Amino acid sequence: MENSTSSHEWRKWLDEYASRLLLFARQQSRNAADAEDLLQEAMVEVWNRVNHHELPPLALVYTTIRRRAIDQARREDRRRKREEASAGTDGLWFDTGLMDNETCKLVETGMKALPEIYGEVVTLKIWGELTFDEIAGVLDIPANTAASRYRYGLEALRKNLKDVIL
Numbered sequence: 001m002e003n004s005t006s007s008h009e010w011r012k013w014l015d016e017y018a019s020r021l022l023l024f025a026r027q028q029s030r031n032a033a034d035a036e037d038l039l040q041e042a043m044v045e046v047w048n049r050v051n052h053h054e055l056p057p058l059a060l061v062y063t064t065i066r067r068r069a070i071d072q073a074r075r076e077d078r079r080r081k082r083e084e085a086s087a088g089t090d091g092l093w094f095d096t097g098l099m100d101n102e103t104c105k106l107v108e109t110g111m112k113a114l115p116e117i118y119g120e121v122v123t124l125k126i127w128g129e130l131t132f133d134e135i136a137g138v139l140d141i142p143a144n145t146a147a148s149r150y151r152y153g154l155e156a157l158r159k160n161l162k163d164v165i166l
Contacts, residue, residue: 005054013055028069042068110160118153125150
């Protein structure tokens with residue numbers, strides 16, 4: 001049987017090194033919340049890497065934090081670039097080849113006002129061209145619930161658009 005590190009030993013190890021690791025994570029990330037997420041993700045990765053049987057070398061943890069921070073920064077940069085690129089199209093959600101800019105803005109305003117549970121179903125049904133069974137699979141809800149949310153979403157969208165147009 002392999003030598004297994006007890007949960008007590010892990011807690012003791014974390015008590016000793018957590019503040020140092022968090023300090024490093026803060027240095028590597030853009031804000032405190034990201035640093036905490038970064039440290040947690042790194043610790044889970046390291047814990048799995050050592051197969052829960054031994055305490056990890058500190059260098060491995062620091063390396064993992066740094067790699068995770070680089071990945072996180074790249075994701076954020078890509079997201080920011082996508083948002084900036086979409087701002088070049090007046091920030092519209094919709095392809096203006098489908099509708100004129102004013103119509104796009106009206107529909108976007110109406111969609112943004114929808115509760116999220118309705119908006120996602122309306123988007124998947126109309127623009128995603130999915131069936132209610134497919135939407136149910138994507139959202140992990142019954143097909144009847146998807147259909148109801150679609151119906152309620154369209155009713156709310158009509159009201160939202162009526163309020164915007166008038």
